[in-house]
Amino acid sequence: MRLFRLTLFGFLVCCLGATSGVLAAPAYPPSRPALSVQLNDGHSINLSLNDLTSMPKRVLTTSEPNDSTVVEWTGVDLGYLLTHLNIAPDSYSYLRLDALNMYSVMVPREDIQRFNPIIAYLRNGKSMPISEYGPLYLIYPFDLFPELNAQVYFNRSIWQLSKISLINE
């Protein structure tokens, strides 16, 4: 049940994996902007999947205690991404993350410093279409920190991530 939300979709993806493979079409256009970062000065930076895959990769695994299903996520450290975009940690206290489905979450700066979540673009080595909650998915290292087993962090694991805004309060 722990990562019900994640693995439910993992399961669905597994079921659909075959069809995706047959189509062999890209799940999301690699050069199309996938993520928009809103800076404090009013500018915004658009990042495509190509931009993200060119950055250092980090792999996380999440597993469900009840069965041996292990999901491997590949992506970019959120902290690295912000540093890469010259966004100083003291320039924001929260990140507002918006999804294509209009869902949004507020991630405090401490989460990034403490848990260092990733923006995953591969699940089990495969890119994710929007219909399977891709192309970007914020993943916390649930297996490394038991305290992440809480609704707060499940809520923050936003899928269909499309926009990051800096919030200062």
Next chain:
Amino acid sequence: MPNTDVARFQANQRRMMAVLVVLVLVMAVIVGSALWMVVRQAETLATPALHSELWRSHQANAQIRRTLSAALAYKQGNISADDLTVQIQVLRSITRTFEKQHVFRFLPVRRPSAEQALNQVIQLSKDWDERAAWGDPIGADIIADEISQQLPGLLEPMIDVLVSANISLSNELDDDRQKLHSSFLYLGWSLLGLLIGSALLVARLIVSYLQVRQLSLRLGDLNQNLEARVEERTQELSEEQALLNYILEASPSDVALLNAKDSQVHFVNERLLKRSGIKQQQDFSINALFAHPGEGERFHEALEARRQINDWEALLAGEQPYWGVVSGRVLDQIGRTSYLIWSYDISVRKQMEQELLTLANTDSLTGINNRHAFMQLAEDSLKLNHRYRRQCAALMIDIDHFKQINDVHGHQVGDLALQAAAQTLVNGLREVDVLGRLGGEEFAILLPETDFTQARQVAERLRKNIENMQVLLPSQNTLSMTVSIGLAMNTSQESLDHLLGRADSALYQAKTNGRNRLETAGEAAFRQKL
């Protein structure tokens, strides 16, 4: 406590134990099931419950509107085909979640219109998602037309989906609540049961503790009482012992108390120790009491056989052996057998007895046997002769003219004459011969194992000895006298009286024939008398 009480007490204890065991088992079952339930509940609660049905229903609604807007905007040329594809894929991502989850599971009454609308949206979005490709404006055109035709009619039924999802969710939450409530109730009852069981156990423990305490107190009391009693008894015993020792010490008898088995000496009074010349009490023994070795053994055997002995006369050991009377008792005390032996000195009595005997048998004037003693001794001797068929002789002796001696010289001289005559006779006889003064101036002699010739010789010698005797008188004069003697030879089975009678007849004959002579009794007279 009587046996029945003990049995009832043990039965009660067993019953109580059985009840406790059953109670513990029941408690274990209750607690086990409660624990199992708690573990299950904890597992359920280990991860957040994801009741997102309502949110997704809302999202489905909102995304339908957005997709519809996107289709219209695309047709007006405001957005690109890929932008429409994004919206379609987002819609698909939302409807996908409804395929596996039963959103209306907890709806009390089915709402087909809502289910139908949801299914329709799922099918449409699935279809469009499959067909919508990146960078495909022609396909997008067709899909955009379909969207603007199909979705507006679904807007209203989708409100039903939202409402149904809300009702179902609230019911599900309430179901969860009820389950939790019943779980907590069960847990509560279990805890109550546990509390009661624990209280009973604790009560039992306290009761047991109190019982044990009371019992130990009683035991302590009993111990103290026992100790006091033992002390008292010991005191009594030692007082009794002291009293007994005092009594035994004060007793006119000589007392000893010995252990029957190992001859250990419990007590010997001072007097006995002093008398027997034994220094240490432990050196005393039954054998040491008696002067003759072996007599102690006999006494011991007799005491073992008869268990009591009264007035065993014996010569007892001492610096000077003395006559004593010994008595003994076998005493069975608790766990041991003892001999109580007491004795007392009868040497004085023995001496007096001897003196009395002497007095009774002796002629006080002459110191020889009196008539009574002579008759007894002669009888015994005669019987012995009869038994062995030996000859013996009897002599009857009478001092001649003794009346004249008395008359002329007085009775004192008469007495002296008698003493001198008796002494002379004694001197002329053997140990075995029996001499006695029968009365007045008459003496009798029995000569055992003597034939006629020997008897005549003895008689003649005695007569001569008397004749030659000179009695020195107080007046420095001397006195002479003669005796007449009658001799009778004993024949078989003749009585002493008869024998003496015949000797007396012979004496009479001697007197008649002139005195200072010996005459022998004939046998004819004896035969006549027989």
